[in-house]
Amino acid sequence: MRKPIIAGNWKMNKTPSEAKALVEALAPLVADAQCDVVVCTPAVNFAAVSEAIKGTNIKLGAQNMHWKESGAYTGELSAAMLKECGVEYVILGHSERRQYFGETDATVNLRTLAAVKAGLTPIICVGEKKEEREAGYTNALVAYQTLIALSGLTAEQVAKVVIAYEPVWAIGTGLTATDEQANETIGVIREAVRSAYGDAADEVRIQYGGSMNPKNCKGLMAQPQIDGGLIGGASLKAEDFSKVVRFDA
């Protein structure tokens, strides 16, 4: 019922020429994909990537945006700027933004509202740290992060956003949540959405992210709650990313 969505988060990798080469290599490998395919690239690559994805099934994503429409916010980018560059998706609240750049649940909410208002699809990241999982707070924490991020949206709008469950301890570490752990926590997120937005919970797509790769993607994607993946390291090579996109091939 929910169409899977596999997105690459390139993080701070690839120059425009490298980005062009990666997307040109990727396009033929994912042309028959059954899922939505997104590449979230650094903003300096928007022009090169939007040109390279013309006529393909690959969509362009950004890694962050500001919530104001314009103004004195040196270094920031607005939703309108992203839109005009061909961006359709935007990652919000990634744990690296929370850890290194002071992102909070409240600012994730402001960005989410601005993105939806502008017609962008947010990919909202939530997830617990290792010590929070060990202390037994995972379920309460991810439910809270999710509901704060979505606060102020209508159920109709919530149905169209994408949420990424990314346990912080699994990002870039080679440690993946087990299929069952990921499925269970994503189920908790979906029930939190249901508590506030009813049946929109059955439509909202929830990805897993954290060391997802060609080897483990099939098992994760076979889980009933998991609707896709947000892929870091394995999205930087066309071959690897295409294998995740074609998880059931």
Ligand code: 13P
């Ligand atoms: P890795 O796939 O490199 O663990 O990164 C996951 C991630 O943070 C995607 O947003």
